[in-house]
Amino acid sequence: MQVLRTVDEARGALAPVRRAGRSVGCVPTMGALHEGHLSLLRRAREECDVVVLTIFVNPTQFAPGEDLARYPRRERDDLVLAAREGVDFVFAPTAEEMYPAGALTTVRVAELTEGLCGPHRPGHFEGVATVVAKLLNIATPDRAYFGEKDYQQLQVIRRMAWDLNLPVAIVGCPTVREADGLALSSRNAFLSPEERRAAPALHRALRRAAEMVAGGGTAAEAEAAVRTALAAEPGFQLQYAEARRPETLRRDDTPGPPMVIAAAAYLGGTRLIDNVIVEKDPSG
């Protein structure tokens, strides 16, 4: 496994791979790897000849006052895990390497970024779309892997790749959870033992709302169910609960699936997000 620090090194390492006609799979992350990230690496390992992991805590996707400074950085551990998963290249640049002169150009995906996390994290998706476009241009993968855990992000990146004719297939992968339902996240490390015990309530609330939608409930009913459930949980401060059509992330008052029910909540000082997707029953 080779660790690449500069854009030139990455291009130099990957050009011969591409010339040899080998397929490249890329997994962009901010590091502090957990089983969720590893599931993406395993999928890439299965489907591609060469696997590129990127580790970059991207400053432009954090708003002022967010947790950029304290975001966990564990590169040594990450490299051990990556080697174990059969990663071929790790691209781990500095912020100066990625933004040597700041940036005058950004990628903004409209509409999909308007609801859910969008209003609560100004500039976030612009930062994400821009850095992912850059990483894909540097790694030039055939396939790039993203988790459904960050469902809005996945849809934003899909649309960005489609709108900009990026020659890459965006692959969405299911959310990996702890046994009690809590979605794995690098930010779970911030939870106190007591908060950790309370944390699965978020997923439980979403699951219950999903059952309502599966039984013909509306988006408004699903959202109210999440709000009520979390209001009864000490320590939780709900930021939003929204039920939307999965592909478009549009509101739709027609009851029943398909629907994605997504929520963000603070538990103490830690912001947790999660979502549950209710597919349309193919028989109905």
Ligand code: AMP
């Ligand atoms: P992050 O390092 O948090 O930016 O995440 C990097 C990638 O891993 C993103 O595509 C995430 O959606 C994905 N990811 C994070 N947590 C999980 C999880 N619990 N299950 C599946 N994928 C995840």
